[in-house]
Amino acid sequence: MSELLTIGAVADATGVTTSALRYYDDRGVISPAARIGGQRRFDPTVIGRVNFIQRSQQAGFSLDDIVAMLDDTAGQWRALVDRKLVELTDKRARIDEMIELLTEVRACGCDVVATCDRAPSC
Amino acid sequence: MSELLTIGAVADATGVTTSALRYYDDRGVISPAARIGGQRRFDPTVIGRVNFIQRSQQAGFSLDDIVAMLDDTAGQWRALVDRKLVELTDKRARIDEMIELLTEVRACGCDVVATCDRAPSC
DNA sequence: CCTTGACTTCAAGTCGCCTTGAGGTTCTAC
DNA sequence: GTAGAACCTCAAGGCGACTTGAAGTCAAGG
Structure with a gap:
């Protein structure tokens, strides 16, 4: 054991x-x-x-990112983390936008998204 | 023209x-x-x-998702949008967690992430 | 000892989303 | 009318992150 x-x-x-x-x-x-x-x-x-x-x-x-973070011996990982934090904040913002957009589109009266004037025009 | x-x-x-x-x-x-x-x-x-x-x-x-949303003629797209809203909310939560984690890890005194007790133990 | 299941390597396949290349056609400007 | 840019199709290649399959090795229980 x-x-x-x-x-x-x-x-x-x-x-x-x-x-x-x-x-x-x-x-x-x-x-x-x-x-x-x-x-x-x-x-x-x-x-x-x-x-x-x-x-x-x-x-x-990515796995490469993770390797870079975890196996870094030169103390560079903090800079990588900083870049990733910016990326994450960015991605979060885009997801928020998309949530807002979908919520709005969902609430409209259209049968088909393609004909909804709120969707494709943003 | x-x-x-x-x-x-x-x-x-x-x-x-x-x-x-x-x-x-x-x-x-x-x-x-x-x-x-x-x-x-x-x-x-x-x-x-x-x-x-x-x-x-x-x-x-995915492109398939987008086709399903845009070219839907059966009025099913609202259900798809609902599922996607759940997914997005979920993804946002995970990103928030990661932001928090990275912020915390970044603030520690470790030279290498692998040896940081805050990082791998979550 | 022997079986059975968990493990091993290595090569090839898969999936989504394109890009690249070959070989050919069409449009535009001079 | 001709050069050159922009367009076309079709097949193949590439990337990330694995999965799958073949063929073989190892370990634990009876």
């Missing part, structure tokens, strides 16, 4: 498929603690990391 | 490449008003439509 996790255990704990985890490993987004008989064994902290990856992806980060 | 636009004019007006516009045409997202000598001629209203497409894409809509 070791404290290291098989790839399947990590998959179960995170909801990420084993193939995706291997892909992350290949890409260097996560790093396996060890190999036992050729099989990956992960430190349990990888679960937090995978969760962080998922959240970041949902917020629009 | 017709009131119809060539594909190049639409590209200039919208910032979308001609190849993308042809692709939209093939996909049925936009449709030229006519063909002159085999060449597409667009009604100027297509510009509004292309802008709508761009905004929608930025908000996370």
Whole structure:
């Protein structure tokens, strides 16, 4: 009963498929603690990391972005985070606009969006 | 001097490449008003439509979603819009979380995000 | 020991959204 | 009438993030 996790255990704990985890490993987004008989064994902290990856992806980060943030040793990551914060704020604004637009379009009396004068003219 | 636009004019007006516009045409997202000598001629209203497409894409809509919304004749589009509003609200919440997380991580004293106890443990 | 299920690698496939390239036609200006 | 820009189609390529499949290895229980 070791404290290291098989790839399947990590998959179960995170909801990420084993193939995706291997892909992350290949890409260097996560790093396996060890190999036992050729099989990956992960430190349990990888679960937090995978969760962080998922959240970041949902917020629009690419795997390269995430690698850059997580594996940065030159202290550049703060600048990257700053850029990403600007991007996120921007994206949020566009989503807000879209919510407003859709809410308005939804409230109109048109049968078809294409003929609604509120929709295509913004 | 017709009131119809060539594909190049639409590209200039919208910032979308001609190849993308042809692709939209093939996909049925936009449709030229006519063909002159085999060449597409667009009604100027297509510009509004292309802008709508761009905004929608930025908000996370696929071209299929957009076609479904714009070319719906069965009055189903309102339900689609409702679903999309839920999605957007959701996405906005996740972006807000990420903004909060990054702001917090940024403010910590760590050199490397990977070793920051605030980041991977959420 | 043997089975069974979880693991391994590697190559190729998928999906959405285009872009690129080849090879050809049409429009516009001189 | 002719050059050159802009247009056309069709097939293939590219990117990100995986998934799928083949063929083989490893580990745990009976």
